[in-house]
């Protein structure tokens with residue numbers, strides 16, 4: 564979903580760390596074992612780092628209930644084991660219980676990635692009865708003031724706490740997803756404690772990755788180097804202290820790294836997601852790369868698309884690489900980093916991800932990040948279908 568930043572194998576996300584752990588026969592491009600389904604882009608929240616594309620799919624373009632059911636059956640048939648219902652906000656779809664039930668009937672393990680604000684106790688119970696296996700709830704902070712401001716949704720934080728409690732009462736496993744940035748990193752120790760208090764199994768500490776909406780909001784979100792170093796220390800200490808109580812996934816922002824992340828586990832190797840309109844995508848941000856033609860579940864089988872789609876094959880493996888990646892000893896380790904970030908920052912998705920210290924642009928971008936992190940810009944551009952709304956000066 565959008566306010567959950569995927570912990571991309573990332574991440575992704577966000578959730579996608581789960582995908583990474585359940586990786587498929589990636590090296591031979593076998594069908595991934597877990598797939599992200601963005602069943603709608605509609606969402607009551609307006610998070611400024613939303614992982615959805617800036618051009619959102621409107622509800623009229625969404626796959627119908629029957630089309631999603633067909634997708635679920637097809638996924639089960641080709642060997643997928645796990646689906647993540649995401650968005651936007653997946654609970655905005657009235658047919659979610661029916662979709663979860665169908666997924667369960669065809670043998671898929673189901674995870675709901677949600678902001679939780681639209682759920683009632685009764686509907687969560689219906690989802691559990693339909694076979695829902697796991698719930699992941701995003702949190703924007705530790706207290707209402709900041710959390711509701713980041714989400715652009717009043718009353719959201721309180722509701723999330725309530726739904727997290729219901730989740731555990733229904734005996735469903737819970738993951739807390741916390742997207743971290745300059746304006747909330749100081750709350751990390753309390754977010755860790757909140758996760759323990761909510762009896763979550765897992766906490767995803769996902770630093771914002773800067774493409775799509777987050778790139779538009781980079782100046783308001785970029786953390787300082789000192790904040791990140793403190794964040795890493797906090798995570799390391801908590802992992803040790805909470806061993807056996809809370810598992811903590813940690814995604815670092817790669818602007819300050821020397822090597823880029825192996826985004827999506829490598830383009831078209833371990834992951835795909837399906838957009839609200841039925842496009843099969845190598846990553847949730849792939850549509851931000853212009854000039855790629857993505858196939859739809861409406862016109863081809865998913866297995867065919869995975870193997871033959873020009874968009875998947877364009878950046879698969881290492882054959883497409885330019886220097887410095889082309890002859891780099893790490894090319895089969897990180898696959899040149901993130902294609903979406905390379906496109907967003909250099910205009911060519913085949914360039915080395917500037918997060919890499921060997922990219923000619925790395926130094927410039929690192930310095931820019933440092934300047935932005937020390938800057939005064941705190942106002943958000945909130946995510947919406949109108950292309951974004953700037954937060955007013957009073958933070959409302």
Ligand code: SF4
Nearest residue numbers: 888891893894899919
């Ligand atoms: Fe990875 Fe390319 Fe950087 Fe080498 S040059 S470390 S392959 S991104």
Ligand code: FES
Nearest residue numbers: 826846901902903
């Ligand atoms: Fe990294 Fe698209 S987000 S490849």
